[in-house]
Amino acid sequence: MKKSHRDDYAALGGILLLALGLILLKTETMSEGVLRALPYICMGLGCGIFGQGMGNIIGARALKNDPDRVKQIEIEQQDERNVTIANRAKAKAFDMMIFVFGALLVTFALMNVDLVVILLLAFTYLFIVFYSVYFRGKYEKEM
Amino acid sequence: MITYGKHAFHGEGRTTKNYLAEIRKQRGIRQETLAAALEVSRQTIGSLENGRYNPSILLAFKIARYLQLNIEDIFIYEEEKTDEEESS
Incomplete structure (x- = not known):
């Protein structure tokens, strides 16, 4: 199309x-x-x-x-500088997200929020972490 | 193992010195012209000249080829000084 x-x-x-x-x-x-x-x-x-x-x-x-x-x-x-800036900003945001998301997860657990919600969040968190590990492995082989 | 600490990105922290601005001015080339020839933004040329950004090896080769010079004639590599060397 x-x-x-x-x-x-x-x-x-x-x-x-x-x-x-x-x-x-x-x-x-x-x-x-x-x-x-x-x-x-x-x-x-x-x-x-x-x-x-x-x-x-x-x-x-x-x-x-x-x-x-x-x-x-x-x-x-x-432009390679623009691409580098964008990637660096994304990486910083990812680092921040890992901590913020983890803190939110712990807060929800302490608040006795429904277990389904906590498990969904935990699986999402782990999915993102494993996604990062997968690409790390992929790029290790490629580069 | 994943590390979520400080990353050392390409070009982060330490930048190389270069003679790009001098050579460009000597030859009467405008930043815009150089940027268009190298297919990068004018800001990239400005950052390179100010020493705020280290180019990739491909861009360094493109710059050298455009100016018909060797990379070493434009970019200066300095060994990182150790603490002992700095104190002496």
């Missing part, structure tokens, strides 16, 4: 999802339990997808007749 078409479909899909959300909200066909939130989820996702799609379409149109600007944007995105 071409990128331009993908954005068209995204914008269209977003509108459809938004319309579906509005229809569900008006008709109130699903007013039982968790499904009550469905219209709002549809509207939220629809707005987000439509916004993303339209943003990309407008951005592509604006840059269509300006190849120099497109080249400059590409250079900025691939």
